Amino acid sequence: MLNTFIFKLNICSYIMENKNENQTPQQSQYQPGDKYEIPAEGSLGLLALGHIGLKLWREKRDLVASQKKYEEAKKNNETSTEENTK
Amino acid sequence: MSKRLVKKVLLIGWGSADWKVIDPLIEDNKLPNLQKLVTEGTKASMGTLDPPTLPATWNTMVTGKIPAKHQTTNFATILQEQAQPITVSSRKAKTLWNIVSEQGLKAHQVGCWASHGETNINGISISDLYPFFSKDNLPDDAIFPLDQKDNFANLLVAPQDITNEQLQAYVSQKTLENPAHQSYIDTIKSFLAHSHSIQNAAVHILENDQDWDNFNVFFNQMSNLTFRFMAFHIKDNEDVSTELKNAFGQVISVAYQQLDAFLGTIIEKAGDETTVFLASQGGFLPDPLWIKKIERPYSTWEYNTQGILVFRGQNASQKEQIFTITNLDIPPTILALLGLPIAKDFDGKIILNRKFFNKLENVVETFEKEGNPEEDSFKENFLNTNLAPIPNEILQRQLQDLGYLTDDLDILKEQQQYINARTQIATGGQEEVIKVLEELWIKHPENSWYGGRLAGCYLSLNRPEEANDLLNTVLSLGEEIPELHLLKGRMLITEMKYRSAVKEFNTVEKNVGMMPNIYTQLAESYAGINQWQEAVKQYKQELIHNPHPATYLGLGMLYVQNKKIKLSIDPLQKAVDYAPNHPAAQYHLGNALFQTGDYERSAEALEVAKKFMPDPQARQRIQQMLVSIYRDHLKKPEKLKEMQEAFEKSIGSRGTITIVSGLPRSGTSMMMQMLVNGGLTAFTDGKREADDNNKKGYYEHEAVKNLAKDKKFLRDVGDNVVKIISHLLHHLPHVFHYKIVFMDRAIEEVMTSQHKMLGRLGKERGEDKEKSMKLLKTFEDSRQKAIKWCENKKRFVDLLVVPYHEAISNPLVQAKRVNEFLGGTLDEMAMAAVVDKSLYREKAKDIKV
Numbered sequence: 001m002l003n004t005f006i007f008k009l010n011i012c013s014y015i016m017e018n019k020n021e022n023q024t025p026q027q028s029q030y031q032p033g034d035k036y037e038i039p040a041e042g043s044l045g046l047l048a049l050g051h052i053g054l055k056l057w058r059e060k061r062d063l064v065a066s067q068k069k070y071e072e073a074k075k076n077n078e079t080s081t082e083e084n085t086k
Numbered sequence: 087m088s089k090r091l092v093k094k095v096l097l098i099g100w101g102s103a104d105w106k107v108i109d110p111l112i113e114d115n116k117l118p119n120l121q122k123l124v125t126e127g128t129k130a131s132m133g134t135l136d137p138p139t140l141p142a143t144w145n146t147m148v149t150g151k152i153p154a155k156h157q158t159t160n161f162a163t164i165l166q167e168q169a170q171p172i173t174v175s176s177r178k179a180k181t182l183w184n185i186v187s188e189q190g191l192k193a194h195q196v197g198c199w200a201s202h203g204e205t206n207i208n209g210i211s212i213s214d215l216y217p218f219f220s221k222d223n224l225p226d227d228a229i230f231p232l233d234q235k236d237n238f239a240n241l242l243v244a245p246q247d248i249t250n251e252q253l254q255a256y257v258s259q260k261t262l263e264n265p266a267h268q269s270y271i272d273t274i275k276s277f278l279a280h281s282h283s284i285q286n287a288a289v290h291i292l293e294n295d296q297d298w299d300n301f302n303v304f305f306n307q308m309s310n311l312t313f314r315f316m317a318f319h320i321k322d323n324e325d326v327s328t329e330l331k332n333a334f335g336q337v338i339s340v341a342y343q344q345l346d347a348f349l350g351t352i353i354e355k356a357g358d359e360t361t362v363f364l365a366s367q368g369g370f371l372p373d374p375l376w377i378k379k380i381e382r383p384y385s386t387w388e389y390n391t392q393g394i395l396v397f398r399g400q401n402a403s404q405k406e407q408i409f410t411i412t413n414l415d416i417p418p419t420i421l422a423l424l425g426l427p428i429a430k431d432f433d434g435k436i437i438l439n440r441k442f443f444n445k446l447e448n449v450v451e452t453f454e455k456e457g458n459p460e461e462d463s464f465k466e467n468f469l470n471t472n473l474a475p476i477p478n479e480i481l482q483r484q485l486q487d488l489g490y491l492t493d494d495l496d497i498l499k500e501q502q503q504y505i506n507a508r509t510q511i512a513t514g515g516q517e518e519v520i521k522v523l524e525e526l527w528i529k530h531p532e533n534s535w536y537g538g539r540l541a542g543c544y545l546s547l548n549r550p551e552e553a554n555d556l557l558n559t560v561l562s563l564g565e566e567i568p569e570l571h572l573l574k575g576r577m578l579i580t581e582m583k584y585r586s587a588v589k590e591f592n593t594v595e596k597n598v599g600m601m602p603n604i605y606t607q608l609a610e611s612y613a614g615i616n617q618w619q620e621a622v623k624q625y626k627q628e629l630i631h632n633p634h635p636a637t638y639l640g641l642g643m644l645y646v647q648n649k650k651i652k653l654s655i656d657p658l659q660k661a662v663d664y665a666p667n668h669p670a671a672q673y674h675l676g677n678a679l680f681q682t683g684d685y686e687r688s689a690e691a692l693e694v695a696k697k698f699m700p701d702p703q704a705r706q707r708i709q710q711m712l713v714s715i716y717r718d719h720l721k722k723p724e725k726l727k728e729m730q731e732a733f734e735k736s737i738g739s740r741g742t743i744t745i746v747s748g749l750p751r752s753g754t755s756m757m758m759q760m761l762v763n764g765g766l767t768a769f770t771d772g773k774r775e776a777d778d779n780n781k782k783g784y785y786e787h788e789a790v791k792n793l794a795k796d797k798k799f800l801r802d803v804g805d806n807v808v809k810i811i812s813h814l815l816h817h818l819p820h821v822f823h824y825k826i827v828f829m830d831r832a833i834e835e836v837m838t839s840q841h842k843m844l845g846r847l848g849k850e851r852g853e854d855k856e857k858s859m860k861l862l863k864t865f866e867d868s869r870q871k872a873i874k875w876c877e878n879k880k881r882f883v884d885l886l887v888v889p890y891h892e893a894i895s896n897p898l899v900q901a902k903r904v905n906e907f908l909g910g911t912l913d914e915m916a917m918a919a920v921v922d923k924s925l926y927r928e929k930a931k932d933i934k935v
Contacts, residue, residue, distance in 0.1 A: 041251030047282045048347035050289025050355075051241050054282070 040064040090425030092399055094360040097182070097302045097420065098352060099144065099198070100345055101309030103394045104369030105131060106600065107319070111342055119350035120396070123364060127398030130437075133412040134368040134390045137508040140309055140488070141172055143367035143393075143413055144199040148302070149179040150417030150432040154513045158200050160502045161490050162481055169498055171215055171481045173202040173227070173473055182417045183207050183302060185453050189426045191299035194291050197284045198304045203227040203473045209298060210234060210291050214306060217283035218480045220244055227473050241286035245275040252278060256340045261333040270334060273314045273487050277341065280307040285348045292355035299424055301356065305348070310487035311341050312370045316377060323374045361399030361423060367413060368393045375599030379567070381489070387505075388535055392602060392632075397437075399423075409635055409665060411437050429453050500526060504536065516543040527556075534565045542573070550577070568597040568604050576611055584615050595624075600631045606640060618648050625657075635665035642674060654678045662691065669699040673708060680711060685719040702797070702819055738823030738882045743800060744807040744908060746785075747815055748829030749869055751839035753890040754809050757829050758785035760893075760901060760920045761807050764912035769806035785809050793817045812872035824883045826876055827904055831890035833866045897921035 038046060038060045046053040112121045134143050135152060137159055145158040153159045156179040162169045163176055177200050183193035187208035194209040195201060202213035213228040221239045229235045253262055256274050261267055288303040317326045319338040353362060369391040371377075380389065395411060414434025421428055422436045427448040490501075504526060507519035523540040530536055537560035544553035557574055575590030591608055598604045605628035612621035625641040628634075638661035645654035658675040665671060676691035689712060696708045709729070716725040746761065748754045762768050768785045789799035790810050794817045810818075818824060876885040886907040893900040901917035 039251065041249045044252055044255050044278075044344055045347055047243075047252075047278075048285065048344065049351055050293075050348075051286040052289065052293070054241060054243065054286050 090423075092359075092361040092423045094298065094356065095300050095363065095399075095420045095423055096352070096356045096360050097300070097363045097365065097416065098349065099147075099302075099304035099306070100364065100366045100394070101140070101304070101306045102312045102368065102370040103308065103342075103345075103366035104371065104391065105394050106369070107316075107338060107372050108342065108394065111339060116339065116343055117346040119346045119353065120364070123349070123353075123362065123396050123398050127362070127396050128408055130395040130397070130408045130411045131392040132365060132368075132395045133392055133410070135412065135414070136390060136512045137387060137505050138368050138390045139387045139505060140306070140367060141176075141199045142505075142509070144304065144306075145177060145179075145181075147365065147367055147413040147416050148181045148183075148198055149177070150182075150414055150429075150434050151179045152414070152433045152513065153509045154515075155179050155431075155433070157509075159505050159509050161485055161488070162498060164495065164498065164502075165475075167495065168475075169478065169481055169495065171202065171476050171484055172200040173213075173476075174200060174204050175473065176200050180206075180453050182420060183209065183211070183300060185417070185421065186300045186424065186426065188453070191424060191426070192295075192297060193300040194295070194298055194302065196288045196291070196303040197306060198302060199306060202476070205230050209295075212238060212284075212287045214304070215476065215480055215484070216287065217242065217280040217307070218483050225474050225476070237290065238287055241283065241290055243279045243282040243286065245272065245279040248275045248278045255344075256337050257333060264333075267333060270314065273311060274337060276483065276487075277307045277311040278344075281305050281344065281348070285351070288352055289355055292352065296357070300420065301360075303352065305345060308341060308345060309370075312338065313489065314487045315341075316370055316372060317374070320372050320374055320377075323377075325374050325378060362397070363416065363420070364394070364396045365413075365416065366393035366395075371600045373600035375597060376601060389601065408437065500529075504539075508539065511539065511543065516546050519543065520547070531559075532563065534560050534563050534567055534570070537563075538567060538570045538573075541570075545573070545577075553577070566593060566597045568594040568601065571597070572604065572607055572611070579611065579615060587611070587615070588617075595627075598627075602632045603628070605631070606637055609640065609644070613644055613647075618644060633660075633664070635661040635668060635671060638664065639668070639671050639674070642671075642678070646674065646678060651678050651681045655682065662694075666694065667698050669695045669697075669704075673699065673704070676708070676711070680715065685715050689715045689720065689725075701795075733820075737820050740801070740821045741804075742823040742825060743803050744805075745815075745824055745826045746807060746809045746829065747812050747826050747872065749812050749831070749833075749836050749865055751836050752831035753829040753888075753893060754811070755784050756893065756920065757827055757888065757904075758807065758809050760897075760904070760917040761827075761908075761912070763920050764901070764905065764914065764917035766807045766908075766912065767805070769803045769808040790814070813868045815872050816875045818883075820879070820882050822882065825908060826883060826885050827907065828873065828876070828885060828887045829890055829893070830869070830887050833862055833869065835890070836865060837862050894921060 036046075038056055040060050040063075042057045042061070046057055049056075108117065108120065111117050112124065115121070135146055137153065139159055139161060141161060142153045142159040145156045146153060149156045156177055158172060158177045160172065160176075163172050164170070180188075181195070181198070181201075183195045184206045186193040187206065190208075192209050193207055194211070195204070195207065196210075196212040197214050197216070199214050201211060202215045204211035204213065207230060211230040216224070216228045216238070219225065219228060219242065221242055224235065224239045224242070226232055226235065229238050250259070250262055253271065253274060257267075257271070262271060284303065284305055284307075288301075291298075292301070315334050315337040317323055318331050318334040321331070321335070323331070349364065353360075356362070371391055376389070376391075380387075393413070412434060414432070415437045416434070418428050418432045418434050419437045422438070425448075427450045428436070429450050429452050431452045431454070503522050507522050507526075510516075510519045520540070520543050523536060523543060526536045527533070527540050537556055541553045541556040541560060544550075544556060554577060557570065557577070560570060561574060571590045571593045575587040575594065578584075578587035578590060591611060594604065594608055598608075605624045609621040609624035609628065612618070612624060621644055622641065625637060625644065628637050629641070638657040642654045642656075642658035642661060645651070645657070655675070655678050658671060658678055661671040662668060662675055672691045672695035676688045676695055679685075679688035679691060692708050692712050692715070696705055696712065699705045699708060712729065713726065716722045716729070744761075744766065746754050746757045748757075758768055762785070769787055770785050771787045771789075773786070773788055786809055787799070789796070790808065791814075793810065793814045797817070797819055800819070800822060812828070815826070873885070873887070876883045884907070886904065888900055888904065897918035897920075898914065901912075901914040904917070905912040905914050
């Protein structure tokens with residue numbers, strides 16, 4: 001699953017999260033080996049990684065979109081099966 | 087090839103980045119990667135040249151040439167009556183990556199202004215217009231080499247790709263939902279999309295190629311964001327509404343955090359061994375007064391503000407701050423680090439410590455091949471008219487946040503005329519631009535800038551009445567432009583109308599804000615009318631906003647001039663804290679401390695001043711002060727001994743120089759010719775050619791005439807022989823050893839020959855033989871003084887006197903003497919063969935005085 005990204009970089013151990021509880025942006029420090037949850041909505045920090053981050057985000061976004069599509073289709077399918085059964 | 091000092095050089099550009107904004111963010115630990123860079127490297131404020139438009143300043147930074155040479159000064163170009171973005175066709179000088187590539191190394195560039203259509207690069211070029219296109223409409227000219235196009239097309243991020251989640255780092259959800267704020271939100275989206283596309287391309291190249299020598303990447307869109315949002319970043323700015331400040335007050339800080347995160351990735355990918363330059367083309371002051379001025383109608387990038395520079399690598403001093411750097415200095419510095427040649431027609435300098443470049447031998451005339459365009463592949467760049475037309479929408483998006491109008495072609499043309507005029511003014515072309523500025527001013531009598539620049543031109547062309555009348559008209563427009571009031575005040579001083587001048591200065595003071603150098607100019611003006619306390623106040627104001635060693639030195643010297651020696655010590659100390667190698671600051675500090683009796687600190691400062699002082703006479707004065715301190719005050723005989731030993735050690739330490747000397751017209755050129763025929767090479771620039779007075783040439787070098795002031799050329803003489811006229815000999819420094827062949831001719835002969843030569847040249851003294859002969863005693867004194875000086879300096883001077891008439895009558899005997907004196911390696915027969923008795927025209931026995 002494309003949910004996490006393992007940090008390998010040393011210097012870019014700071015990654016900007018979108019916001020903290022006070023709704024202000026902040027940077028969190030990650031160490032090599034730390035896991036980072038890839039948000040489907042993307043994050044600025046992820047994009048700072050350049051094309052690597054872009055690729056991960058796009059894959060996660062597509063994955064979530066296709067999951068959503070699959071679930072909607074499944075739901076529609078179930079609804080129509082129920083209706084047919086009725 | 088010069089020694090290569092570093093493996094790789096990375097140049098990162100942040101549009102309009104300014105220390106006044108960045109420093110507080112670093113203090114808040116918001117920019118960890120930049121903080122690390124600053125701590126490990128050298129920090130500087132970077133000066134800009136006029137005109138400070140974004141294309142001009144960035145292209146100055148990547149070409150090392152003044153705007154008048156690279157000619158990429160305007161935001162847009164007009165092709166077939168249509169506004170177009172500037173491209174490589176607009177640039178008339180080679181960039182850093184063009185030069186690096188031509189020298190056989192590998193360079194990449196991503197996003198530099200006017201890089202659309204680049205082909206002259208041994209690496210990858212991503213155009214500055216790249217982020218404005220999408221995957222489906224990316225033109226071929228945006229990417230070089232073309233076979234890479236698909237890779238980079240896939241890395242583009244469009245503004246519509248930016249999610250609310252990402253935007254929430256910049257603004258609140260409430261702001262995002264407010265329809266009135268959409269135009270601001272669009273600018274943030276555009277910044278994010280643009281910057282991410284650039285970052286993606288840069289990281290992609292770095293990941294796939296480890297084998298580059300020079301990498302350049304530019305985040306231009308930070309300028310657009312800065313122009314749009316800086317007013318909201320300033321907490322106490324009363325010129326904008328609280329609502330907007332609350333909504334967008336975070337944008338600038340978050341954008342810098344974003345760039346800092348980019349920086350971390352790029353540095354990491356570039357590798358530890360890479361030397362890093364982070365720079366901005368110019369700054370953007372977080373100052374409401376300044377912002378109001380640039381937002382004023384008709385303001386066309388009038389102000390030069392300092393950009394940033396951080397330099398980290400093995401040749402940078404940690405935690406050092408350096409001054410007097412301009413955009414021009416970047417290319418020569420990077421080329422020198424890579425061991426590549428430096429061109430004489432670069433307008434900048436190498437900014438590294440001189441110790442790395444003392445023996446910089448690899449210097450070429452130019453990298454441009456103007457005489458031979460067919461030999462120069464680069465010419466294809468700016469003769470390239472085959473670039474595909476760029477949709478007008480791209481230009482709009484590129485410039486819309488910068489306040490630069492592109493819809494109206496007439497206005498665009500006028501702005502270009504004005505910016506071109508400023509480019510010429512910067513190189514002394516006032517006369518050429520007067521007509522253009524007059525036309526612009528007649529057409530737009532409401533535009534203070536057009537009138538102000540025109541008044542400045544009148545003044546520099548010595549037309550004070552026209553300047554004064556025009557300046558009065560411009561000032562009556564009431565725009566309160568501080569520079570123009572300052573100019574008016576200074577003109578009033580020349581008319582001795584001091585009270586009126588002070589009124590003008592008061593207006594200046596109210597309108598300066600953080601603008602650099604204006605308070606200093608005010609201080610100098612007040613000092614000029616003996617209002618020294620007011621001058622001190624102005625210097626202090628300048629220091630609050632722009633601390634600079636030159637300003638501290640100015641303040642210190644003001645105190646010294648007003649005999650406030652104790653007060654001078656603090657600013658002079660600050661000046662040397664900022665610029666420890668500044669000889670004048672150290673000298674004045676040493677002098678002030680000496681006068682207040684602090685001899686220990688005085689000696690410390692004077693020792694540094696002595697080390698870096700280029701002027702030998704000043705160095706001698708410092709030496710005398712140090713002797714007095716160590717002998718009479720500190721009672722340190724060991725220091726005196728040390729100084730004596732250092733002096734002894736330095737005598738002749740830089741090698742031996744062969745000199746031909748004597749009075750003018752005493753046969754020095756003949757002796758030079760003898761030595762050249764005998765096997766030596768003359769140190770000459772060939773500027774003074776043979777004529778009737780010296781039928782076989784003069785063998786002179788222009789630099790010699792300036793020996794009293796500038797001795798640097800002596801280092802270049804090497805094994806050659808140099809002609810130095812006798813009255814300059816006493817300026818020779820003791821650090822070389824000299825072998826001097828002194829041509830001695832009867833003074834009457836010298837005078838008669840001189841008189842005839844001047845006559846042949848049609849000069850005044852040639853008509854008056856008596857006048858020439860009156861100088862006989864002066865010449866005799868000069869001759870004796872020169873010979874005596876040589877005899878007194880036996881520790882570093884070997885002297886051989888050659889009587890002229892002997893050289894003429896017995897050339898072989900004299901050739902033998904000279905050869906023995908110079909080590910016996912010359913061809914004596916060839917030397918003697920030079921002598922032409924027919925040229926011995928003024929014999930002493932025939933001269934009646």
